[in-house]
Amino acid sequence: MVKVNGVEVDAAGKTVSEYIATTEYDSKRIAVERNGDIVFKSQYAVTVLEDDDRLEIVSFVGGG
């Protein structure tokens, strides 16, 4: 299981891109940290999530 924003999710084995495609997140409006390190945008398609990974997905909304 992978912990995504504190919630256990069955996402091990999926790439970051594959996991995001299963969610409501807009990939142009997010930043993703995996185990405390930024996942480069260019690496979403090749970064495979593993059991016990901690994923933090920050989704930006407009206004400033």
Place this chain on the structure above:
Amino acid sequence: MIPTKEEWMDALIARHGSKLHELFSAATVAVCGLGGLGSNIAISLARAGIGKLLLIDFDCVDISNLHRQQYKASQIGQCKTDALAENLLEIAPYTDIKTVTVKLTEDNFAELLKDADIICEALDNAEAKAMLVNGVLEQLPACFLVAASGMAGMDTPNTIKTRKIGKRFYLCGDEVSDVEGTIGLVAPRVMLCAAHQAQTILRILAGKYEE
């Protein structure tokens, strides 16, 4: 009568103590976007005695900005960079201010921001925010980053908060209140978020970034 630089610095030391004053006055903070967030953040930082402020925005002061942004009616039509620099120097005359009137893009941000100790994301567009945050975290890993998401509308002030996301990445706001689908931005709620960002920047400089 404007105080001398020595009187000014002595007054800050009397407030903050010499150790904190040294940390604040040695710092370079970049404020990216000078709207409701950035204009308020810059004023707080200038008042606190931050040594160098790098102010970046491509836009001009518009009548539609004045209900929440720190500009004056007489400044409509001026570049926000110039107008804010003018206002900051009236408030805190010895602040070292550098302005860049340009739109931040994937191609120019790293060069513009490379000398900052702390980068403050205060843009308004969600995709631009994500671009800058990803860019800074990927290409400027030595900088601290204080970003904002979610401060629009008439919701309670009590949901605006600061969260530490990564080692050097903090996020302020309620993370959900999009400018679309609300009445837009209102001054106090934007100021609350700006205050979170400014206080987080001061806390980072003071070495209090454990939260």
